[in-house]
Each structure stands twice: as C-alpha cells, then as structure tokens.
Amino acid sequence: GAVVSQHPSWVICKSGTSVKIECRSLDFQATTMFWYRQFPKQSLMLMATSNEGSKATYEQGVEKDKFLINHASLTLSTLTVTSAHPEDSSFYICSALAVTDTQYFGPGTRLTVL
C-alpha cells in the first residue's frame, strides 16, 4: 500500500537553530502534501498545503517565514523550522495525497527545542 516516511523521527535542538524535516511518498507520486502539527493530547492542526513546483499555502496564524516548505519533487516535501524556540516543540506530521484522493500520513517527527 501507499507509504509515507518522515525523517528524522525525532530531533532535539537548541533554541535559535533551524531544523529540516523531510516527508517522502515512497511508492507513489504526490503533487500535494500537507503539513500538520499536533500538541500533546490535542488533535492535528493543519499548518500548510504543499504543492509540487509552487509556493505553499499557509493557514492563518502560521508564519511562512518561520516554517519554510519546499516541495521540489513529486515524492518529497520538506519543512524547515527556522530559528526554533521551545514553543515550536511539537509533533509534526505530513500527509501525501494519492491519485485515489486518499491522504496517507507519515509517522510524524517529534521536535523538542531546548
């Protein structure tokens, strides 16, 4: 079946540094990928929609200059958290849209900013 991977699965960084998270669709092509964020005991919240070859669309309240998204190929989207701060600590999850119109989710990346 459709598999989506994320790398790294967890990361710890110092405040002020930047962290890149990769989302890959392993056995299918995805022109559209989505990035979600999930805080403990809460539901997933959409951050942005990533379209291959074009600029990402960000949800209200999400800083596009802080959360840089690049969807350079049909199987890879990256999310870079720039100048990370402790409040950015969260579980980041991507999903990829298959041609069947089903979204397949990655396993998530746990970011901890010290």
Place this chain on the structure above:
Amino acid sequence: LAKTTQPISMDSYEGQEVNITCSHNNIATNDYITWYQQFPSQGPRFIIQGYKTKVTNEVASLFIPADRKSSTLSLPRVSLSDTAVYYCLVGAPTGRRALTFGSGTRLQVQP
C-alpha cells in the same frame, strides 16, 4: 467544512464489538465520511471511507443512514492493539483539501 461531533472517550473489553458514532448534521451533498486511527506518537492511519449505506473492509465497517447526518464506525472483536484515538472526518473525498480533525474518540480496550 462540516463539523463533526464524537464521544470524547469509550471503554471496551477484548473480543467485543465497538461502535463509535459521529454526528455531522451539516454534511454537504458532495461530502464523504472518512475515519482515521491514531496511535500515540504516530501519524493517523486511514481506516475506511464511505458516502452512503454501508461500507466494509478487512478492518471495519461504516454504517451511514439515509440522511447522512451521522455515521457509525464498527470495529468487530476489538483487541488491546485497537486502543487508539479514532477521528471522524467529513469533506471532499478525502482530499483535494486538507483534512480538518476534530477532537476524536479515545478508545481504551481492556483485557
């Protein structure tokens, strides 16, 4: 997007059938109903999707009444490994649009 309402939590025992109901009174004509399962520290996993009546796969069944204002996810003979959060989503057939997750139902299966 249609708003959904689910019970916050449910408890069950191994081997029982579990039915989780979701209300979506404002569902639009073109909307589909999709259920996802999420384990702690993992991404959601697609379970089942339907438009009307009944849909069944190897994991679950989805019952949708004629008015489509609610739906019921049925998990036959649950096991401990079915302990998870279950999300009901309503919208375009999953997804040309991003998914809007509600609070979900936390299912706890006891031995």
